[in-house]
Amino acid sequence: MVSALVEGNSLRATSRMTGVARNTVSKLLWDLGFACAQYQDKHVRNLTSRRLQADEIWSFVYAKQKNVSPIHEGKLGQGDVWTFVAIDADTKLVAAYMIGLRNGETATAFLNDLANRLATRVQLTTDGHAMYLPAVETAFGPGEVDYAQIVKMYGADPDAERRYSPAICIGAEKRPEVGEPDTDHISTSYIERQNLTMRMSVRRFTRLTNAFSKKLEMHAAAVALHFMYYNYCRIHQTLRVTPAMAAGIERKPWKVADLVALLNPVS
Numbered sequence: 640m641v642s643a644l645v646e647g648n649s650l651r652a653t654s655r656m657t658g659v660a661r662n663t664v665s666k667l668l669w670d671l672g673f674a675c676a677q678y679q680d681k682h683v684r685n686l687t688s689r690r691l692q693a694d695e696i697w698s699f700v701y702a703k704q705k706n707v708s709p710i711h712e713g714k715l716g717q718g719d720v721w722t723f724v725a726i727d728a729d730t731k732l733v734a735a736y737m738i739g740l741r742n743g744e745t746a747t748a749f750l751n752d753l754a755n756r757l758a759t760r761v762q763l764t765t766d767g768h769a770m771y772l773p774a775v776e777t778a779f780g781p782g783e784v785d786y787a788q789i790v791k792m793y794g795a796d797p798d799a800e801r802r803y804s805p806a807i808c809i810g811a812e813k814r815p816e817v818g819e820p821d822t823d824h825i826s827t828s829y830i831e832r833q834n835l836t837m838r839m840s841v842r843r844f845t846r847l848t849n850a851f852s853k854k855l856e857m858h859a860a861a862v863a864l865h866f867m868y869y870n871y872c873r874i875h876q877t878l879r880v881t882p883a884m885a886a887g888i889e890r891k892p893w894k895v896a897d898l899v900a901l902l903n904p905v906s
Contacts, residue, residue, distance in 0.1 A: 669856070683734060683870070686888070688727045688729070688761050689729060690727070695768075699720055702718060724837075731875050766790065767790035789812070789827055840869070868898065871898075872894065
């Protein structure tokens with residue numbers, strides 16, 4: 640069941656493939672996701688990263704934002720939900736993530752968590768969203784990080800209304816904001832690729848489907864399981880090891896059975 644879930648199958652599809660009741664699959668995801676979140680929170684620390692990239696990826700829970708009742712407007716868990724993610728550009732390790740609203744409060748909490756996981760000074764790149772600069776200054780402190788933004792410019796697309804694809808990028812501006820970031824490494828390419836990996840590997844992020852989460856807790860469990868599998872189990876094609884091994888926080892690849900063993904940790 641776990642193998643099916645981490646490869647982008649929905650709960651119902653996993654149930655059909657394995658012959659296991661859907662409620663059983665749901666409970667497994669719930670319990671294992673919580674265990675994965677706990678494990679990563681404890682062990683993904685003291686990172687010696689040099690270059691990090693961060694971004695936020697959209698999804699929704701319970702209902703699309705336009706269908707949310709006015710009394711629940713702005714409430715996390717109904718409507719738009721954003722997952723903030725930071726990736727190490729060298730080891731491809733997902734160093735931190737956080738689920739919340741797309742605002743300065745969540746960005747600050749996310750970057751505070753990221754800063755507390757680092758053992759070295761880093762260069763950080765994000766897109767040009769206004770929430771990031773004050774959040775970086777609050778989380779890292781003055782002069783304690785080399786931070787830059789990359790702002791992409793998009794051209795008008797006459798076919799945009801007739802097809803489902805992003806507008807054409809016609810240029811990008813690199814903006815050093817804090818410290819002395821190396822302009823050669825001001826990029827968000829790796830984190831944008833991670834966004835694609837999430838959309839392909841977590842059914843809840845796949846666009847134009849009905850596989851969204853009905854509860855925020857289940858959404859969080861699916862995200863935690865994805866990042867645990869990505870960091871510890873999945874061999875990265877260019878690294879030939881898992882991101883956790885490349886980052887020096889694990890010595891060998893995990894198997895799916897090792898993930899399941901988190902449900903019954905050895906005391």
